[in-house]
Amino acid sequence: MAILPPGVDAGRFAAAIRRFEEIVGPEWVFTSDEDLHPYRDHFSYLKDQPNEPIPSAAVGPDRVEQVQDIVRAANEFRIPLYAISTGKNFAYGGPAPNVRGSVTVDLKRMNRVLEVDDKRHFALVEPGVSYIDLYDYIQERGLKVWIDTPDPGWGSPVGNALDHGIGYTLGFYRDHFGAHCGMEVVLPNGELMRTGMGAMPSAKTWQEYRHGYGPDPAGLFAQGNFGIVTKMGFRLMPQPEHWRNGLITVPKRRDLIPLIETVNYMTDLFMIGEPWYGSPLRQLMGNTEFREAAGRFDEEEMDRQAAAARLHSWQVELQFYGSERTTLANWEYAKELVARAVPQARFTDGESLPVPLTKEQIHETTGPYPTNMRRNVTQGVPGLGIWYMTGRSEMNPNAWDETHVGLFSAVPRSGEGVLEAQQVFARIARDLEIPSFNNALGTPVNWYQFTFLMGAGFGIPRDYTPEGKKRAADILRRILEENAKHGYGDYRAPPILQDDVADQYSFNDHVLRRFHETLKNAIDPNGVVSPGRGGIWPAAYSSFRGALRG
Amino acid sequence: MTGRRFTRLALAASMLAAWSAAGQAQQVRDDEAVARGKAKYEHTCAPCHGRGAGDDGRVMLPGTAALAIKYRGELPPALEDRQGLTADTIRAFVRNGSFSMPPFRPTELTDREIDDIAAYLAVSSSAAAAGSQR
Numbered sequence: 001m002a003i004l005p006p007g008v009d010a011g012r013f014a015a016a017i018r019r020f021e022e023i024v025g026p027e028w029v030f031t032s033d034e035d036l037h038p039y040r041d042h043f044s045y046l047k048d049q050p051n052e053p054i055p056s057a058a059v060g061p062d063r064v065e066q067v068q069d070i071v072r073a074a075n076e077f078r079i080p081l082y083a084i085s086t087g088k089n090f091a092y093g094g095p096a097p098n099v100r101g102s103v104t105v106d107l108k109r110m111n112r113v114l115e116v117d118d119k120r121h122f123a124l125v126e127p128g129v130s131y132i133d134l135y136d137y138i139q140e141r142g143l144k145v146w147i148d149t150p151d152p153g154w155g156s157p158v159g160n161a162l163d164h165g166i167g168y169t170l171g172f173y174r175d176h177f178g179a180h181c182g183m184e185v186v187l188p189n190g191e192l193m194r195t196g197m198g199a200m201p202s203a204k205t206w207q208e209y210r211h212g213y214g215p216d217p218a219g220l221f222a223q224g225n226f227g228i229v230t231k232m233g234f235r236l237m238p239q240p241e242h243w244r245n246g247l248i249t250v251p252k253r254r255d256l257i258p259l260i261e262t263v264n265y266m267t268d269l270f271m272i273g274e275p276w277y278g279s280p281l282r283q284l285m286g287n288t289e290f291r292e293a294a295g296r297f298d299e300e301e302m303d304r305q306a307a308a309a310r311l312h313s314w315q316v317e318l319q320f321y322g323s324e325r326t327t328l329a330n331w332e333y334a335k336e337l338v339a340r341a342v343p344q345a346r347f348t349d350g351e352s353l354p355v356p357l358t359k360e361q362i363h364e365t366t367g368p369y370p371t372n373m374r375r376n377v378t379q380g381v382p383g384l385g386i387w388y389m390t391g392r393s394e395m396n397p398n399a400w401d402e403t404h405v406g407l408f409s410a411v412p413r414s415g416e417g418v419l420e421a422q423q424v425f426a427r428i429a430r431d432l433e434i435p436s437f438n439n440a441l442g443t444p445v446n447w448y449q450f451t452f453l454m455g456a457g458f459g460i461p462r463d464y465t466p467e468g469k470k471r472a473a474d475i476l477r478r479i480l481e482e483n484a485k486h487g488y489g490d491y492r493a494p495p496i497l498q499d500d501v502a503d504q505y506s507f508n509d510h511v512l513r514r515f516h517e518t519l520k521n522a523i524d525p526n527g528v529v530s531p532g533r534g535g536i537w538p539a540a541y542s543s544f545r546g547a548l549r550g
Numbered sequence: 551m552t553g554r555r556f557t558r559l560a561l562a563a564s565m566l567a568a569w570s571a572a573g574q575a576q577q578v579r580d581d582e583a584v585a586r587g588k589a590k591y592e593h594t595c596a597p598c599h600g601r602g603a604g605d606d607g608r609v610m611l612p613g614t615a616a617l618a619i620k621y622r623g624e625l626p627p628a629l630e631d632r633q634g635l636t637a638d639t640i641r642a643f644v645r646n647g648s649f650s651m652p653p654f655r656p657t658e659l660t661d662r663e664i665d666d667i668a669a670y671l672a673v674s675s676s677a678a679a680a681g682s683q684r
Contacts, residue, residue, distance in 0.1 A: 030656065037646060038653035060657045087655060094652065108657035128657075132597065154597070365607035376605050384597040385605035388612040390650035392619045400649040 003056045005079050005101040006541070013056065016077035020059045020103070023069045028060040028109070039087070039104050041096035043390075043404040045469045045496055051550055053096045053495055055082065055104040062109040064184070064192065064230045070105055071228065072190040074528040080541065081105050082530050083228045085127035085159030088152075091406035092163060093494035098532030099544055105228060114231065115207075118143040122181060122207035124233045127158040131382040145236040146380035148173035153382020158232045162222045164492055168274050168377040170321060171267060171449025173237045177222050182206040184231035185221055188524035193227070207233035223492070224516065225530035225538075226523060237321075243357065243379070244327035245319040245350035246334070247369045249280060249312035250342045253299045256314050257415030258341035263316055264413060266337065267449060271330050273319040276373045277443035280311045285438060294440035297423055302440070312346065314443070317373055324352065355379070402464045403472060405497075407479065408453040409488035411444065418444055421454050421488065428458075428482045432475055435459030453491060473497075477549070480504060495532070496548045502535025580669065587670030590663050591630075598651070601628040616649065630674040637668035 004013050021029045030036055039055050046052040061067050074081050082097030083105040089095070097104060111128035116138055123145075125134060131153040138145060148167035150160050159165075161176040173179050182196040196212040197203040210216070220226040250259050266272045284290040284305065293301040306313050318334055320327035335347045348369045353361055362376050376383050390401040411421040422442045429436030437459060444452035458479065460472050477500050480490060484504035493501040505512055516536045520527070527538025537545045592600075598613035610618060610627065618627035626632050641664050647653035659667075 028657070034645065035656065038655040042647055042650075042652035058655070086658075088652075090652065095655075106655060106657045108655065132593070136593070363603055363605055363607070374606055383605060384612060385608065386612075387598060387650065388604065388608065388615060391612055392616040392649060394619060397619045404650070 003054055003101050005056050005103065006099065006544070008077070008079060008101075012077055013079075016073060016079050016103075017057060019073045019077070020057070020070060023066050023073065024059055024061050028062075030058040030060075031056070039084075039095050039106070041090075041094040041494070043090055043094065043402060044096065045403050045405075045473045046548065047402075047466075047469070049466060051100060051547055053098060053100045053102075053548060055097055056101045058104040058106050060106045060109050064110075064186065067105065067107070067110075067186045067228055067230055068190045068192060071186055071188065071528065074103070075189070075526050078526055078540075079103050079528065080531050081228075081528055082533075083107060083127075085156035085162075086130050086154065088130075088155040089159060089163055091404050091494070092492055093496070096495060098495040098498065098530065098548070099541060100547075102531075107228075107230070110230065113137045116141070116143055116145065116236070117207075118145045118236075118238070120208065121145055121236045121238055122233055123147075123157075123236055124182075124207055124231060125157055126231055127156055127229060129158070130154055130156055131160075135380070135382050144239040146173075146239055147236065147382070148176065148179065148380055149377055149382040150176070151374060151377045151386045152384045153377075154384060157234055158229055161232065161234070162229060164222055166447035167380075168374070168447070169237055169380055170273055171270065173235065174274060175448050176234075177219075179235045180218070180232055181208065181210045181235050182233040183218055183221065183229050185227035185229050187227045188526075188529045192230075207235070220516075220519070223534040225520065225533040225536055227529060237380070240321040240323075240355050242324045242327050242353070243319065243321055243355050244324075244331055244352045245317060245367075245371075245373070246331050247315060247317050247348040247350060247371075248334070248338050249315045249346045249348075250338075251306070251312045251344050252303050253306075253313050253419075254415075255342050255344075256418060259314060259316060259338065259345075260413070260415040260418065262337050262341045263318070266318070266334055267446070271320075272334070273321055273378060275319075275446050276317040276371075277446070278315050278317075278372050279313060279441040279443060280315055281306055281313055281441055282438060284309060284311065285441070294438075295426075297426070297440055317350070317371060319350075319373075319378055321355075324354075327352070399462075403460075403469060405476065405494060406455075406492060407476060407490060408445070408455045408492070409483050409490055411452050411454050411488055413444075413446075413450065413452045418442070418452065418454070421486075424483075424486050424488070425454070425458070428479055431482070432478055434461070434475060451491075454488075473549075498533065498535045499546050499549070583666045583669040584673050585670075586663070587666030587668070588674075590659070591667050591670055594654075594659060595629065595667065599629045601630060613651065626675075626678070629671060631678040632671070633675040633679060635668060635671050635675070637665045640664050640668050640671075 036055055039058050044052060059070055080099050080102040082102040084095045085107050087095030107127040109128055110126040112126045113129055113134060114124040116123045131149040134147050148169045150165050150167055161180050165176045167174045182198045184194045187193055195218045196210045198206040199212050221229050263275050290305045320330045338345045351367050357379055390404050411417050422439050426436050426439040444454045460475055473496060480500050489504055490501045502513055520536050520538045524538055527540035531538050531541035532544055598611055600611050604611045614627045644654045644659055644664055
């Protein structure tokens with residue numbers, strides 16, 4: 001199944017491949033179906049369809065000069081490129097490009113940890129370094145810094161940050177792009193640029209002062225296609241001496257409002273790690289009477305049944321990093337603040353452990369209360385444990401999640417905002433005639449310190465035939481449209497949905513997209529760097545906008 | 551001992567020494583492959599397919615748990631305990647993926663690294679089998 005880049009004939013493609021082989025060596029240029037199979041999205045909605053975004057070739061440089069030469073060759077031969085780091089952006093397209101026939105620039109071999117400083121608390125890494133690699137590097141050297149890992153942890157700090165990925169420790173570090181400090185980029189003409197203090201050749205503060213001088217273009221390289229990032233610095237959290245957690249529950253449905261307001265206060269004082277919200281009432285969803293009340297959003301009846309079951313409506317688990325004394329003082333203060341806002345709140349002390357936790361302590365789940373929290377990631381320990389959710393299970397021993405996709409929308413960070421979003425999601429499900437789970441008990445994730453993201457409990461049909469996948473993708477698009485009507489914007493998307501998500505950010509006749517595309521056409525006139533990524537289409541490939549919808 | 555007989559014996563001794571040296575060199579190469587394979591396995595495969603417990607109270611890691619469901623006791627779920635995994639078999643799963651395990655690219659795992667992993671798994675599974683027979 002030979003695929004050619006769009007508008008490129010076989011002769012020109014063969015010449016381009018020969019050039020790529022000269023640049024990186026023939027053993028690192030891949031063109032056979034067998035070799036290219038791992039460059040497809042394993043969870044694609046378009047698997048084996050005529051418009052599945054499959055690359056025509058892949059090329060694996062191991063140093064920045066090779067990346068520059070690849071970009072120059074792509075301009076010469078008019079070949080669209082698509083850069084990946086570790087290629088593990090599953091649920092958001094994996095390693096697959098936006099344009100079928102692109103040449104994938106696989107940066108995995110650029111896997112050097114260039115520096116970790118545990119006195120000034122930063123790292124400088126190449127794109128092929130994974131979170132597991134960086135964690136191992138730090139542990140092997142006994143350095144006193146933590147990483148902030150996504151879950152699972154096989155991805156790349158560079159790639160994850162460039163898709164606005166998130167983690168689970170203190171707020172500043174959870175925003176992986178926000179915690180970056182300085183990057184090196186191969187521009188679409190092959191020139192090498194450094195941002196922040198990296199622009200000053202003699203500076204020794206590249207990973208300490210992000211802004212440098214003048215406009216900082218770093219944001220253009222996240223969810224964009226303005227260059228290929230070849231190095232990136234990250235601020236790292238110093239290893240704390242102690243960790244403590246605790247559980248707070250509040251009895252009534254409307255108590256969510258003062259609870260969130262109070263937790264926001266603590267969050268924005270930088271007093272707590274990630275708060276984990278939930279609802280103890282989920283255990284009542286097997287009860288028909290309660291489920292029907294929840295389906296009607298009958299708050300009075302839900303409160304009555306919760307009280308009858310001696311259950312509280314909401315919970316939040318807080319965690320504290322510091323010393324034994326400061327974490328205790330902050331927990332006591334947290335209790336005081338919530339008790340002032342919700343006098344009927346209950347508090348359960350969690351665990352109080354010196355850091356680093358032992359492996360046994362990380363895996364311990366029989367704490368003072370049932371927890372939803374994944375403790376390894378709150379301790380900056382990467383793993384693949386969470387991957388269980390995509391695979392075989394006792395309930396589905398011969399099935400797996402073949403269209404694993406993430407859909408999380410930013411909703412207002414307030415109790416009112418959450419309660420409204422629950423009703424909106426339920427209405428959307430009803431209108432689309434798809435099952436809706438637990439919407440009345442849906443809670444936000446506070447991955448970003450100042451943002452609530454909510455994934456609706458929609459039951460997307462698990463029909464993995466091509467027609468079934470098409471229907472499911474259409475449902476996802478309808479959900480995005482309906483969400484946007486309520487101001488809920490998706491934070492991240494796979495290539496099949498990137499045009500749809502970008503369409504929702506349409507203020508003033510899509511001026512943001514027009515601004516991006518004006519810039520794109522100016523610095524990448526041939527449109528060779530990742531055309532279509534983030535819904536940004538250069539003129540040379542503008543006819544491909546929406547091509548993955550069909 | 552005649553001179554001719556001495557020569558034959560000396561020749562045989564030197565051939566034995568050469569075979570022995572070659573054998574030792576091969577053994578060293580095998581040991582190095584097993585060591586490399588162990589390191590690569592622990593880095594790349596064990597986070598999903600390891601013998602250890604899963605997190606959050608799960609009994610097994612996800613790959614091991616999935617194979618336990620698949621084999622229902624007919625085969626050991628942990629790859630380090632599983633005999634007969636040739637390099638070609640491992641390569642087929644690595645390059646194609648299986649269920650929710652995505653395929654891995656040559657830039658992540660080269661063919662030689664897969665050979666090394668096969669060498670390590672042969673040793674680890676033999677040791678596991680010997681241990682279970684004791």
